[in-house]
Amino acid sequence: MIKKSLITPFNTKYNTAPFSKIENKDYLPTFKQAIKIAKSEIDTIITNPENPSFENTIEALDFSGEQLDRISSIFFNLNSAETNEIIQKIAQEVSPLLSEFSNDITLNEALFKRVKAVYDSKNKLNLTTEQQTLLDKKYKSFSRNGANLAEDKKLKLREIDKQLSQLKLKFGENVLAETNKFEMLITKASDLSGLPDGAKEAAKQLAESKDKKGWLFTLDYPSYIPFVTYADSRELRKKITLAAGSKAFKNDALDNQEHVLTIVKLRHERANLLGYKTHAHFVLEERMAETPEKVLEFSNELLEKAKPAAEREFKNLENFAKSLDDIDRLEKWDGAYYSEKLKQKLFSLDDELLKPYFKLEHVINGAFTVANKLFDLNFEEINDIDTYHEDVLTYKVTDANGNLVSIFYADFFPRAGKRNGAWMTSYKPQYIKNGENSRPHISIICNFTKPTKSKPSLLTFNEVTTLFHEFGHALHGMLANTTYPSLSGTSVYWDFVELPSQVLENWCYEKEALELFATHYETGKVIPMDLVEKIKESATFHEGMQTLRQLSFGLLDMSWHGCESPETIKSVKVYETEVFKNTTLYPETKETCMSTAFSHIFQGGYSSGYYSYKWAEVLDADAFEYFKEKGIFNKEVANKFKDNVLSQGGTDNPMTLYKRFRGQEPKPEALLRRAGLLKN
Structure with missing residues (x-):
């Protein structure tokens, strides 16, 4: 029995998701019914007696399956933000059904015939740029996903996709279970030496919530990061660092090593089946970077600039640790600790000094104020729409x-x-249908320090930039103004999607922006300007090491997915160590492995795309230089950014959109200047 309200437009305010009305038992039957309805919509397109046209085929296809998309977004977002064993079990049942349905569309000969007929006549159709983009995207979604394969190969493709959908879920489940499993209970106050009061209070509160005496630390970032950054106990830093680095790498029931090898092999096999040399070649065909060769050229060019700086910074950090505590060899569990101490020495700046100025509510309002000054957006907190957890805040924009x-x-x-x-x-995506501009429902999810009995949620500066980063993505979704849902908001090339998020981080370093929201949570005083200057001065602290680290992740991703013979890889750890050889600074630890918990590329959508963070940094540094030239709240530049980037989604080539905004292609020198790797 299904709930009819879940397969029709929701009878809710603003058509928002009716979270509290959905029970876990509703999902599977609702998915099955929604797939059935979507298939019926596809059949209507195929059996249309009229000749294939853009409207009756391409447009109809893009607007089909709306309720399936809605229930999918609700379910899989909850599987990331508020999951449990029941939801995870349903996900394992539902994912193969969705994979099969997706294949039913892309491998449907009659449907592809209609799509191809429209595509072959596109030069006579007088289409808008957005319509041309949609037509190209729809045609490629078939041609790139098996529509031209022989029947036996189509069956093989279906089997691969089914396996991959389940493996990716299992990978993520194991990482989450490993994160939740680790607890480090400290019972001696002396072991807390160096930790800020807020971190100790949060740990005590967490222990109490689990009926334990002492201070409890976990692998959740608000617990883990302060511990490795401030705890004087080197042994305990080592313990929690190795726990974080060995997630799903213990040869037990939660191990992901075989999952990594199988995912990589299946992706490679799928790419070969479709006529591509590797998975990376398949993915990058639809990216700004275009080929693995270009990604490697770009990455190695940055590596050449960053590595000497990183090695100098690391040597300097080693010498500092030696002089301070007679540390002979800097290990992974020492990096954050001594970096923080060195930063304090060089800049008289540490997060504990800054945190009182970054009360979560103030930072949220700061992001809203920046969005208002740039894009004329207003945010009103509302309490009359449903949420999936009491912590979730809701706003009308x-x-x-x-x-x-x-x-x-x-x-x-x-x-x-x-x-x-x-x-x-x-x-819910934004789109225009029957003359109505249907507005989007956007969400950001973070993991910040919870309020304690004595303090509100106070953010580290890194958490402030994280909030602005995700809010930048949110603005990309909110300000969408396209006709078709599949081109709306963040539905852009993966190496373009990080531009709006990364560019917004820049406002966190600017006096004019900080004055709007960085006020002391107790006194109400605006952050002193000497602290603002120190934030700016410290912005490039260890930038060489940070760049090297980010590049190493991108190169690991490209190595896994650009490998031409993944079946020969027998050991995840041995392979990873070899890849990291040219970018590693710290001594190797046999207990740790990054790949087994690299959720971005093995569970999320970043396979062959992790380089895009650095790629987008080139765009964002160049874009922000434009803002700086004219003023960081300059309306003319903000409107250009909104009209040519944020509102356009994937309606045109990303470089075309960028050049419309900037008037030129991005210059990498802006990034190198900002990173301190190139002098002005």
Whole structure:
């Protein structure tokens, strides 16, 4: 028995997701019914007696399956932000059904015939740029995913996709279970030496919540990061660092080594089946970077600039640790600790000094104020729409004329059912249909320190930039103004999607922006300007090491997915160690392995795409230089960015959109200047 309300437009305010009305038992039957309805819509397109046209084939295809998309977004977002064993079990049942349905569409000969007929006549159709983009995208979604394969190969493709959908889920489940499993209970106050009061209070509160005496630390970032950054006990830093680095790498029931090898082999096999040399070649065909060769050239060019700086910084850090504590060899569990001490020495700056100025509520309002000054957006907290957890805040977003722009959800604190990290997602896309501009429902999810009995949630500066980063993604979703849902918001090339998020981080370093929200949570005083200057001065601290680290992750991703013979890889650890050989600074630790918990590329959508963070940094540094030239709240530049980037989604080639905004292609020198790797 299914709930009819879940397969029709929701009878809710703003058509928002009815979270509290959905029971776990509703999902599977609802998915099956929604797939059935979507198949019926596809059949209507195929059996249309009229000749294939853009409207009756391409447009109809893009608007099909709306309720399936809605229920999928609700379910899989909850599987990331508020999961449990029942939801995970349903995900394992549902994913193969969705994979099969996706294959049913792309491998449907009659449907492809209609799509191809429209595509072959595109030069006679007088289409808009957006319509041309949609037509190209639809045609490629068939041609790149098996429509031209022989029947036996189509069956093989279906089997591969089914396996991959389940393996990716299992990979993520294991990482979450490993994160939740580790607990480090400290019972001696002396072992807390060096830790800030806020971290100790949060740990005590967490222990009490689990009926334990002492201080409890976990692998959730708000618990883990302060510990490795401030705890004087080198042994305990080592213990928690090795626990974080060995997630799903213990040869037990939660181990991901075989999953990594199988995912990589299946992706390679799939790419070969479709006529591509590797998975990376398949993916990058639809990216700004275009080929693995270009990604490697770009990465190695940055590596050449960053590595000497990183080695100098590391040597300097080693010498500092030696002089301070007679440390002979700097290990992974020493990096954050001595970096923080060195930063304090060089800049008289540490996060504990800054945190009182970054109360979560103030930072949220700061992000809203920046969005208002740039894009005329207004945010009103509302309490009359449903949420999936009591921590989730909800906002109505309007423009200067009071028109609805978006519904916005914000979920900030860690919990057992929520994976680590921070991300933006959508519960409903924006699109224009029958003359109505249907507005999006956007969400950001983070893992910040929870309020304690004596203090509100106070953010580290890194958490401030994280919030602005995800809010930048959210603005990309909120300000979408396209006709078709598949081209809307963040539906852009993966190496372009990080531009709006990364560019917004820049405002966190600017006096003019910080004055809007960085006020002391007790006194109300604005952050002193000497602290603002120190934030700016320290912005490039250890930039060489940070760049090297980020490049190493991208190169690991490209190595896994650009490998032409993955079946010969027998050991995840041995392979990874070899790849890291040219970018590693710290001594190797046999207990740790990054790949087994590298969720971005093995569970999320970043396979062959992790380089895009650095790629987008080139764009964002160049873009922000434009803002700096004209003023960081200059309306003319902000409107250009909104009209040519944020509102356009994937309606045109990303470089075309960027050049419309900037008037030129991005110059990498802007990034190198900002990183301190190139002098002005």
